[in-house]
Amino acid sequence: MSSPLRIGFVPEHFSTPLHFAQKHFGLDATLIPFPSGTGHMITALRAGEIDVGIGLTEGWVAGLGKGDMEGDGGYRIVGTYVDSPLCWAVSTGAQRNDIQSIADLKDSKIGVSRIGSGSYVMGTVLADQQGWLTPGTPPFTFTPLQTFAKLREGVNDKTVDFFMWEHFTSKRYYDNGEIKRVGEIYTPWSSWLIVASTSIGETDSRLKELFESLDKGVKHFLENEEEAVKYIYTSLDYSEEDAREWLKTVKFTNGIRGANEALVGKVRDTLLKAEVVEESGLGAEQMVAIKR
Known part of the structure; x- marks a missing residue:
C-alpha cells in the first residue's frame, strides 16, 4: 500500500x-x-x-x-x-528616504528568498518592464535571505535595498510601519x-x-x-x-x-x-x- x-x-x-x-x-x-x-x-x-x-x-x-x-x-x-x-508588492526599509518609487531602484540590491524563486524571477520581470535589462548583465545584485522575516530585516538594516513579496502578506507590515511600499507589479x-x-x-x-x-x-x-x-x-x-x-x-x-x-x-x-x-x-x- x-x-x-x-x-x-x-x-x-x-x-x-x-x-x-x-x-x-x-x-x-x-x-x-x-x-x-x-x-x-x-x-x-x-x-x-x-x-x-x-x-x-x-x-x-x-x-x-x-x-x-x-x-x-x-x-x-x-x-x-x-x-x-499575483500582485507583488515592492518594499524597502521604513527609513529609506532615498527610495520613494520603483525608479529609484535601478542598479540596486534586491533581497530574494532563493536564487530561482518567485521573488528572484519577478525581480527580473520588474527590470524588464522598466527597460533595465542588458544582455549578460544582471539588472540587480541578488542577495538570498531565505524568509519573509529576513527580507524585512534586510531592507531595514540596508543589507539590501528592496524586495518583492505578495501584497496582502506584506500589507500588515506597511500598516505597522516596519517596511515601506514603493510600488507593485502583477504577474502577466x-x-x-x-x-x-x-x-x-x-x-x-x-x-x-x-x-x-x-x-x-x-x-x-x-x-x-x-x-x-x-x-x-x-x-x-x-x-x-x-x-x-x-x-x-x-x-x-x-x-x-x-x-x-x-x-x-x-x-x-x-x-x-x-x-x-x-x-x-x-x-x-x-x-x-x-x-x-
Whole structure:
C-alpha cells in the first residue's frame, strides 16, 4: 500500500482550500509548510523530501528551464491552483528616504528568498518592464535571505535595498510601519501551479485523490466565506480586514487537474528574455505532464 503524499505548500492565505481539503474532505496527505517559498520546494522535490508542491508559476518554470539542470529536473507540472495573477508588492526599509518609487531602484540590491524563486524571477520581470535589462548583465545584485522575516530585516538594516513579496502578506507590515511600499507589479499569467515529483508519475492514484479533494476544498472555500476569513486571520499572519479584501481579488481554479501548455510557454518566453532560463532548458511541452 502506498504511503500518503507529502505535499509542500506556502503557509499563506492561498493555502486555505488545501486546509479545507484535509479538514473536511479526507485528503490523506502530510502537509509540509515551506515559508521560504517555491525555490525551497524545488530543492525538496529533487532531494525526495516531498512528492507534490503547490507554488508560484514562474518559480516552477524557472526551475525546469535551466540549461545546466541535472537529471530530469525532479518534477513536472500536473495541475493549476489559482487562475488570478499575483500582485507583488515592492518594499524597502521604513527609513529609506532615498527610495520613494520603483525608479529609484535601478542598479540596486534586491533581497530574494532563493536564487530561482518567485521573488528572484519577478525581480527580473520588474527590470524588464522598466527597460533595465542588458544582455549578460544582471539588472540587480541578488542577495538570498531565505524568509519573509529576513527580507524585512534586510531592507531595514540596508543589507539590501528592496524586495518583492505578495501584497496582502506584506500589507500588515506597511500598516505597522516596519517596511515601506514603493510600488507593485502583477504577474502577466495565472499565479499558482501544482507539480509532482517525477518519481511518482502523473498516473499515481494519490494524485487523482488530491485533485478531487482540492476541487472540493476550493468549492467549500467559495461557499463558506466566513469560515475562510476566520481561518486566515486566526491561523495565518493576516488581519480580518485584509483577509476579506484578498477574497475579492483571488480566483481559484475550477478543476485543478492539468495545466495549460500555452500559458507555461508564455512564462518561459518571458523568462528567456529576462535570462532566467535558457533555450537549452526544457520546453513548455516537456514541463507539463498533465495537459488541459
